[in-house]
Amino acid sequence: MTRLVAFYPRTWRDRYEDEFLALLAERPPDQVDRIDIVRGAIDARLHPQVQGSPAAHETPALGGPWPVRVGWLTLTGGVLWVAALVVAINSPIVIYETYRDAAPSMVTYRDAAASMPLFFAAITLLGVGLIALTLQLPETARAARAAVYLSSMAGLLWAFAPWFLLAGLIGFAGLLVVAFAAWRAGRWSSVELGILVTGVGLGWGLLLTGASGLWGPPTPDPDIQFLVVVPLVAAWVVVGTSLARVPRRVVSLDPPDA
Amino acid sequence: MTNGMTELGRFAEPSLYILLSLSDGPKHGYAIMSDVEEISGVPLGPGTLYGALARLEQRGLIEALEPEDRRRPYRLTALGATTLKAQLDGLAGFAKTGLQRLREVSR
Numbered sequence: 001m002t003r004l005v006a007f008y009p010r011t012w013r014d015r016y017e018d019e020f021l022a023l024l025a026e027r028p029p030d031q032v033d034r035i036d037i038v039r040g041a042i043d044a045r046l047h048p049q050v051q052g053s054p055a056a057h058e059t060p061a062l063g064g065p066w067p068v069r070v071g072w073l074t075l076t077g078g079v080l081w082v083a084a085l086v087v088a089i090n091s092p093i094v095i096y097e098t099y100r101d102a103a104p105s106m107v108t109y110r111d112a113a114a115s116m117p118l119f120f121a122a123i124t125l126l127g128v129g130l131i132a133l134t135l136q137l138p139e140t141a142r143a144a145r146a147a148v149y150l151s152s153m154a155g156l157l158w159a160f161a162p163w164f165l166l167a168g169l170i171g172f173a174g175l176l177v178v179a180f181a182a183w184r185a186g187r188w189s190s191v192e193l194g195i196l197v198t199g200v201g202l203g204w205g206l207l208l209t210g211a212s213g214l215w216g217p218p219t220p221d222p223d224i225q226f227l228v229v230v231p232l233v234a235a236w237v238v239v240g241t242s243l244a245r246v247p248r249r250v251v252s253l254d255p256p257d258a
Numbered sequence: 259m260t261n262g263m264t265e266l267g268r269f270a271e272p273s274l275y276i277l278l279s280l281s282d283g284p285k286h287g288y289a290i291m292s293d294v295e296e297i298s299g300v301p302l303g304p305g306t307l308y309g310a311l312a313r314l315e316q317r318g319l320i321e322a323l324e325p326e327d328r329r330r331p332y333r334l335t336a337l338g339a340t341t342l343k344a345q346l347d348g349l350a351g352f353a354k355t356g357l358q359r360l361r362e363v364s365r
Contacts, residue, residue: 016308022328023287023304033303040305049312 004034007041011050046135070132071244077125078236084118085226091115110223116162122236123159123171127152129239134178136243137185144181147174165207172200175235182242192238199234206231263345272302272310277319277334277342284323284333287311314338 005017005024029037044050091110134141134148151174158168179196182188206228263270272294279285279293287307294302311332314320319338323331334342 012312016312018328019287019325019330020304020308023291023307026288026329027291027304029304033305036303036305038305040303040309043305043309044312049309049316 004029004037004041007038008044009048011048012044015050067132067136067243068245070129071240071242073125073240074129074132074236074243075240077122077129078233078240080118080125081122081233081236082230084115084122085230087115087118088112088226089223110226112226119162120159123155126175126236126239127155127171129236129243130175130178132243133182133187133239136187137178137181141181141185144178147177147181150174151178169204169208172204172232172235175239176200179238188238188242192242195234196238199231199238203229203232203234263341266310266313269306269310269313272306273314273319274342274345275302276307276310276314277338277345280320280332280334281339281342284331286326286329286331288329290332 005013005020008017088110091112091114094111130148130151134144137144151171154167154174155171158164158171161167176197179188179193183190183193207225263273266273275294275298276290278297279290285293287304290311291302291304291307294300294307311320315322315332317337318335319341320332321335323333325331
Protein backbone atom coordinates (compact mmCIF):
# COMPACT_ATOMS: atom_id res chain seq x y z
CA MET A 1 0.00 0.00 0.00
CA THR A 2 2.89 2.31 0.70
CA ARG A 3 3.69 2.11 -3.01
CA LEU A 4 0.45 3.94 -3.80
CA VAL A 5 1.08 6.55 -1.12
CA ALA A 6 4.49 7.16 -2.70
CA PHE A 7 2.68 8.83 -5.60
CA TYR A 8 1.82 11.73 -3.30
CA PRO A 9 4.25 14.66 -3.10
CA ARG A 10 6.72 14.70 -0.24
CA THR A 11 5.10 17.67 1.53
CA TRP A 12 1.76 15.86 1.52
CA ARG A 13 3.34 12.68 2.86
CA ASP A 14 5.11 14.60 5.63
CA ARG A 15 1.74 15.86 6.79
CA TYR A 16 -0.71 13.04 6.11
CA GLU A 17 1.13 9.77 5.43
CA ASP A 18 0.94 8.31 8.95
CA GLU A 19 -2.76 8.81 9.43
CA PHE A 20 -3.47 7.86 5.81
CA LEU A 21 -1.67 4.54 6.24
CA ALA A 22 -3.49 4.01 9.54
CA LEU A 23 -6.78 4.54 7.69
CA LEU A 24 -5.81 2.07 4.98
CA ALA A 25 -4.82 -0.47 7.63
CA GLU A 26 -8.26 -0.10 9.23
CA ARG A 27 -10.08 -0.28 5.92
CA PRO A 28 -8.05 -2.15 3.31
CA PRO A 29 -8.70 -0.51 -0.07
CA ASP A 30 -10.44 -2.30 -2.93
CA GLN A 31 -9.71 -1.63 -6.61
CA VAL A 32 -11.98 1.41 -6.69
CA ASP A 33 -10.19 2.83 -3.65
CA ARG A 34 -6.82 2.26 -5.30
CA ILE A 35 -7.91 4.28 -8.30
CA ASP A 36 -9.23 6.93 -5.93
CA ILE A 37 -5.85 7.06 -4.16
CA VAL A 38 -4.02 7.54 -7.47
CA ARG A 39 -6.48 10.30 -8.42
CA GLY A 40 -5.88 11.88 -5.03
CA ALA A 41 -2.13 11.75 -5.57
CA ILE A 42 -2.42 13.42 -8.96
CA ASP A 43 -4.65 16.07 -7.42
CA ALA A 44 -2.18 16.62 -4.57
CA ARG A 45 0.56 17.22 -7.14
CA LEU A 46 -1.50 19.48 -9.34
CA HIS A 47 -3.19 21.43 -6.56
CA PRO A 48 -0.99 21.28 -3.47
CA GLN A 49 -2.85 22.28 -0.31
CA VAL A 50 -0.30 21.54 2.36
CA GLN A 51 1.33 24.58 3.90
CA GLY A 52 4.48 24.82 5.95
CA SER A 53 6.86 24.07 3.14
CA PRO A 54 7.76 26.31 0.21
CA ALA A 55 7.20 23.35 -2.09
CA ALA A 56 3.48 23.51 -1.33
CA HIS A 57 2.95 26.67 -3.32
CA GLU A 58 5.53 26.33 -6.02
CA THR A 59 4.15 27.09 -9.43
CA PRO A 60 5.41 23.98 -11.25
CA ALA A 61 2.80 21.39 -10.43
CA LEU A 62 4.24 18.59 -12.53
CA GLY A 63 7.25 17.58 -10.49
CA GLY A 64 10.35 15.52 -11.14
CA PRO A 65 12.20 15.05 -14.38
CA TRP A 66 9.06 14.60 -16.50
CA PRO A 67 8.62 18.19 -17.65
CA VAL A 68 12.25 18.29 -18.73
CA ARG A 69 11.89 15.06 -20.69
CA VAL A 70 8.69 16.25 -22.28
CA GLY A 71 10.47 19.49 -23.14
CA TRP A 72 13.17 17.60 -25.01
CA LEU A 73 10.53 15.52 -26.76
CA THR A 74 8.78 18.70 -27.84
CA LEU A 75 12.04 20.10 -29.17
CA THR A 76 12.51 16.84 -31.07
CA GLY A 77 9.07 17.51 -32.52
CA GLY A 78 10.38 20.82 -33.83
CA VAL A 79 13.21 19.03 -35.59
CA LEU A 80 10.66 16.62 -37.07
CA TRP A 81 8.57 19.58 -38.24
CA VAL A 82 11.51 21.00 -40.18
CA ALA A 83 12.39 17.50 -41.41
CA ALA A 84 8.82 17.05 -42.64
CA LEU A 85 9.08 20.28 -44.62
CA VAL A 86 12.44 19.26 -46.08
CA VAL A 87 11.03 15.89 -47.13
CA ALA A 88 7.93 17.60 -48.55
CA ILE A 89 9.98 20.07 -50.57
CA ASN A 90 12.03 17.21 -52.01
CA SER A 91 8.98 15.11 -52.84
CA PRO A 92 8.29 14.24 -56.47
CA ILE A 93 6.34 16.75 -58.53
CA VAL A 94 3.09 15.46 -59.95
CA ILE A 95 1.82 16.99 -63.15
CA TYR A 96 -1.91 17.30 -63.57
CA GLU A 97 -2.38 17.27 -67.32
CA THR A 98 -6.16 17.28 -66.86
CA TYR A 99 -6.13 20.78 -65.42
CA ARG A 100 -3.62 22.31 -67.84
CA ASP A 101 -6.25 24.32 -69.64
CA ALA A 102 -8.97 24.66 -67.01
CA ALA A 103 -6.80 25.59 -64.02
CA PRO A 104 -3.24 26.42 -64.97
CA SER A 105 -2.35 27.11 -61.36
CA MET A 106 -3.02 23.45 -60.48
CA VAL A 107 -0.85 21.88 -63.12
CA THR A 108 1.78 20.73 -60.66
CA TYR A 109 1.95 19.86 -56.98
CA ARG A 110 4.31 18.02 -54.66
CA ASP A 111 3.28 14.53 -53.61
CA ALA A 112 4.35 15.04 -50.00
CA ALA A 113 2.92 11.78 -48.66
CA ALA A 114 6.39 10.71 -47.49
CA SER A 115 6.47 13.60 -45.04
CA MET A 116 3.16 12.63 -43.40
CA PRO A 117 4.60 10.42 -40.61
CA LEU A 118 7.05 13.19 -39.69
CA PHE A 119 4.28 15.76 -39.77
CA PHE A 120 2.08 13.56 -37.58
CA ALA A 121 4.85 12.94 -35.05
CA ALA A 122 5.74 16.64 -34.90
CA ILE A 123 2.16 17.75 -34.24
CA THR A 124 1.63 15.01 -31.67
CA LEU A 125 4.78 15.97 -29.77
CA LEU A 126 3.72 19.62 -29.76
CA GLY A 127 0.39 18.52 -28.27
CA VAL A 128 2.17 16.55 -25.55
CA GLY A 129 4.32 19.56 -24.74
CA LEU A 130 1.30 21.79 -24.63
CA ILE A 131 -0.50 19.48 -22.19
CA ALA A 132 2.58 19.34 -19.95
CA LEU A 133 2.83 23.11 -20.01
CA THR A 134 -0.82 23.49 -19.08
CA LEU A 135 -0.40 21.11 -16.15
CA GLN A 136 2.23 23.48 -14.80
CA LEU A 137 -0.11 26.43 -14.84
CA PRO A 138 -2.11 27.47 -11.78
CA GLU A 139 -5.56 25.98 -11.36
CA THR A 140 -7.05 29.40 -12.00
CA ALA A 141 -5.89 29.23 -15.65
CA ARG A 142 -9.22 27.73 -16.67
CA ALA A 143 -9.22 29.22 -20.17
CA ALA A 144 -5.89 27.54 -20.84
CA ARG A 145 -7.18 24.20 -19.60
CA ALA A 146 -10.21 24.46 -21.86
CA ALA A 147 -8.06 25.62 -24.77
CA VAL A 148 -5.63 22.73 -24.44
CA TYR A 149 -8.42 20.18 -24.86
CA LEU A 150 -9.69 21.91 -27.97
CA SER A 151 -6.19 22.45 -29.27
CA SER A 152 -5.19 18.80 -28.76
CA MET A 153 -8.26 17.49 -30.55
CA ALA A 154 -7.94 19.93 -33.43
CA GLY A 155 -4.18 19.33 -33.67
CA LEU A 156 -4.71 15.58 -33.84
CA LEU A 157 -7.23 16.04 -36.62
CA TRP A 158 -4.79 18.30 -38.48
CA ALA A 159 -2.02 15.73 -38.01
CA PHE A 160 -4.15 13.22 -39.90
CA ALA A 161 -5.34 15.71 -42.51
CA PRO A 162 -2.87 18.58 -43.06
CA TRP A 163 -4.96 19.95 -45.91
CA PHE A 164 -7.76 20.68 -43.40
CA LEU A 165 -6.37 24.07 -42.48
CA LEU A 166 -9.21 25.01 -40.13
CA ALA A 167 -8.22 22.22 -37.74
CA GLY A 168 -4.64 23.45 -37.70
CA LEU A 169 -5.79 27.00 -37.17
CA ILE A 170 -7.93 26.03 -34.18
CA GLY A 171 -5.06 23.99 -32.78
CA PHE A 172 -2.65 26.89 -32.93
CA ALA A 173 -5.27 29.34 -31.62
CA GLY A 174 -5.53 27.11 -28.54
CA LEU A 175 -1.76 27.17 -28.30
CA LEU A 176 -1.83 30.97 -28.20
CA VAL A 177 -4.37 30.91 -25.34
CA VAL A 178 -2.11 28.58 -23.34
CA ALA A 179 0.91 30.73 -24.19
CA PHE A 180 -0.82 33.85 -22.94
CA ALA A 181 -1.81 32.03 -19.71
CA ALA A 182 1.81 30.87 -19.25
CA TRP A 183 2.97 34.46 -19.64
CA ARG A 184 0.34 35.74 -17.20
CA ALA A 185 1.33 33.11 -14.66
CA GLY A 186 4.97 34.19 -14.91
CA ARG A 187 5.95 30.86 -16.44
CA TRP A 188 6.98 32.50 -19.70
CA SER A 189 8.80 35.77 -20.29
CA SER A 190 7.53 38.44 -22.65
CA VAL A 191 10.31 37.48 -25.07
CA GLU A 192 9.11 33.88 -25.18
CA LEU A 193 5.53 34.97 -25.72
CA GLY A 194 6.68 37.43 -28.40
CA ILE A 195 8.68 34.80 -30.29
CA LEU A 196 5.77 32.39 -30.25
CA VAL A 197 3.16 34.93 -31.32
CA THR A 198 5.43 36.21 -34.09
CA GLY A 199 6.27 32.73 -35.39
CA VAL A 200 2.71 31.46 -35.28
CA GLY A 201 1.27 34.71 -36.63
CA LEU A 202 3.79 34.85 -39.47
CA GLY A 203 3.40 31.19 -40.42
CA TRP A 204 -0.38 31.16 -40.40
CA GLY A 205 -0.64 34.65 -41.84
CA LEU A 206 1.46 33.71 -44.85
CA LEU A 207 -0.20 30.33 -45.25
CA LEU A 208 -3.73 31.69 -45.13
CA THR A 209 -3.11 34.66 -47.37
CA GLY A 210 -1.22 32.36 -49.74
CA ALA A 211 -3.98 29.77 -49.70
CA SER A 212 -6.58 32.44 -50.41
CA GLY A 213 -4.52 33.80 -53.29
CA LEU A 214 -4.09 37.26 -51.78
CA TRP A 215 -0.41 37.36 -52.63
CA GLY A 216 -0.54 35.06 -55.59
CA PRO A 217 -1.31 31.39 -56.04
CA PRO A 218 1.06 28.89 -54.41
CA THR A 219 1.77 27.26 -57.72
CA PRO A 220 3.55 27.04 -60.16
CA ASP A 221 6.10 27.02 -57.32
CA PRO A 222 4.50 24.43 -55.01
CA ASP A 223 7.31 24.74 -52.48
CA ILE A 224 6.10 28.09 -51.27
CA GLN A 225 3.35 26.44 -49.20
CA PHE A 226 5.94 24.51 -47.27
CA LEU A 227 8.35 27.39 -46.86
CA VAL A 228 5.80 29.76 -45.36
CA VAL A 229 5.07 27.43 -42.44
CA VAL A 230 8.72 27.23 -41.35
CA PRO A 231 8.17 30.05 -38.79
CA LEU A 232 5.68 27.80 -36.97
CA VAL A 233 8.70 25.94 -35.60
CA ALA A 234 8.77 28.73 -33.00
CA ALA A 235 5.94 26.87 -31.24
CA TRP A 236 8.04 23.75 -30.65
CA VAL A 237 11.09 25.77 -29.69
CA VAL A 238 9.36 27.99 -27.13
CA VAL A 239 7.15 25.28 -25.59
CA GLY A 240 10.05 22.80 -25.58
CA THR A 241 12.66 25.08 -24.07
CA SER A 242 10.29 26.37 -21.41
CA LEU A 243 9.70 22.78 -20.28
CA ALA A 244 13.25 21.54 -20.73
CA ARG A 245 14.93 24.18 -18.62
CA VAL A 246 15.06 23.63 -14.88
CA PRO A 247 12.09 25.64 -13.62
CA ARG A 248 12.72 28.77 -11.65
CA ARG A 249 10.98 28.19 -8.35
CA VAL A 250 8.25 30.77 -7.92
CA VAL A 251 6.97 30.79 -4.38
CA SER A 252 3.69 32.51 -3.67
CA LEU A 253 2.53 33.53 -0.22
CA ASP A 254 -1.10 33.41 -1.32
CA PRO A 255 -3.03 30.26 -0.63
CA PRO A 256 -3.99 28.27 -3.71
CA ASP A 257 -7.57 28.60 -4.85
CA ALA A 258 -8.58 25.00 -4.53
CA MET B 259 -9.99 33.07 0.81
CA THR B 260 -13.70 32.52 0.34
CA ASN B 261 -15.98 30.31 2.34
CA GLY B 262 -17.93 29.08 -0.66
CA MET B 263 -17.90 25.39 -1.36
CA THR B 264 -18.34 25.59 -5.12
CA GLU B 265 -14.69 26.57 -5.62
CA LEU B 266 -13.73 23.15 -4.27
CA GLY B 267 -14.75 21.56 -7.56
CA ARG B 268 -15.21 17.80 -7.26
CA PHE B 269 -14.38 18.04 -3.57
CA ALA B 270 -17.37 20.31 -2.79
CA GLU B 271 -19.85 17.55 -2.04
CA PRO B 272 -17.46 15.32 -0.05
CA SER B 273 -16.39 18.42 1.90
CA LEU B 274 -19.97 19.17 2.86
CA TYR B 275 -20.42 15.59 4.07
CA ILE B 276 -17.22 15.83 6.09
CA LEU B 277 -18.31 19.07 7.73
CA LEU B 278 -21.64 17.45 8.54
CA SER B 279 -19.88 14.40 9.92
CA LEU B 280 -17.73 16.54 12.22
CA SER B 281 -20.68 18.60 13.41
CA ASP B 282 -21.35 16.25 16.33
CA GLY B 283 -17.76 16.03 17.49
CA PRO B 284 -14.18 15.26 16.39
CA LYS B 285 -13.54 12.18 14.27
CA HIS B 286 -10.54 10.57 12.61
CA GLY B 287 -10.37 9.50 8.96
CA TYR B 288 -11.93 6.05 9.26
CA ALA B 289 -14.77 7.32 11.48
CA ILE B 290 -15.48 10.11 8.99
CA MET B 291 -15.56 7.63 6.12
CA SER B 292 -17.98 5.34 7.94
CA ASP B 293 -20.19 8.24 8.99
CA VAL B 294 -20.29 9.77 5.52
CA GLU B 295 -21.22 6.41 4.03
CA GLU B 296 -24.03 6.15 6.55
CA ILE B 297 -25.27 9.71 5.85
CA SER B 298 -25.04 9.63 2.06
CA GLY B 299 -25.15 5.95 1.24
CA VAL B 300 -22.13 6.46 -0.96
CA PRO B 301 -18.65 5.33 0.12
CA LEU B 302 -15.98 8.00 0.25
CA GLY B 303 -12.65 6.93 -1.26
CA PRO B 304 -9.47 7.48 0.79
CA GLY B 305 -7.97 9.79 -1.87
CA THR B 306 -11.10 11.90 -2.03
CA LEU B 307 -11.37 12.00 1.77
CA TYR B 308 -7.86 13.34 2.20
CA GLY B 309 -8.14 15.68 -0.78
CA ALA B 310 -11.19 17.22 0.88
CA LEU B 311 -9.66 17.19 4.38
CA ALA B 312 -6.58 19.04 3.09
CA ARG B 313 -8.76 21.68 1.44
CA LEU B 314 -10.97 22.13 4.49
CA GLU B 315 -7.96 22.37 6.78
CA GLN B 316 -6.19 24.80 4.49
CA ARG B 317 -9.28 27.03 4.51
CA GLY B 318 -9.60 26.90 8.29
CA LEU B 319 -12.94 25.09 8.24
CA ILE B 320 -11.58 22.15 10.23
CA GLU B 321 -8.54 21.67 12.41
CA ALA B 322 -6.41 18.67 13.22
CA LEU B 323 -6.06 17.53 16.83
CA GLU B 324 -3.20 15.60 18.41
CA PRO B 325 -2.89 12.12 16.89
CA GLU B 326 -4.09 9.15 18.89
CA ASP B 327 -2.05 6.11 17.98
CA ARG B 328 -1.36 7.30 14.39
CA ARG B 329 -5.02 8.21 13.87
CA ARG B 330 -5.50 11.96 13.82
CA PRO B 331 -8.91 13.34 14.72
CA TYR B 332 -10.30 16.46 13.11
CA ARG B 333 -12.83 18.90 14.47
CA LEU B 334 -14.99 21.64 13.06
CA THR B 335 -13.79 25.21 13.62
CA ALA B 336 -16.14 28.14 14.28
CA LEU B 337 -15.70 29.15 10.64
CA GLY B 338 -16.47 25.60 9.56
CA ALA B 339 -19.65 25.55 11.66
CA THR B 340 -20.77 28.87 10.14
CA THR B 341 -20.03 27.61 6.65
CA LEU B 342 -21.90 24.36 7.27
CA LYS B 343 -24.91 26.25 8.63
CA ALA B 344 -24.95 28.55 5.59
CA GLN B 345 -24.77 25.56 3.25
CA LEU B 346 -27.54 23.70 5.08
CA ASP B 347 -29.72 26.83 5.15
CA GLY B 348 -29.24 27.13 1.40
CA LEU B 349 -30.16 23.49 0.89
CA ALA B 350 -33.19 23.86 3.17
CA GLY B 351 -34.39 26.84 1.10
CA PHE B 352 -33.77 24.86 -2.07
CA ALA B 353 -35.73 21.87 -0.76
CA LYS B 354 -38.57 24.08 0.50
CA THR B 355 -38.95 25.80 -2.87
CA GLY B 356 -38.85 22.48 -4.70
CA LEU B 357 -41.46 20.85 -2.46
CA GLN B 358 -43.70 23.90 -2.66
CA ARG B 359 -43.63 23.86 -6.46
CA LEU B 360 -44.35 20.15 -6.56
CA ARG B 361 -47.36 20.70 -4.27
CA GLU B 362 -48.63 23.50 -6.53
CA VAL B 363 -48.31 21.28 -9.59
CA SER B 364 -50.12 18.36 -7.94
CA ARG B 365 -53.16 20.53 -7.00
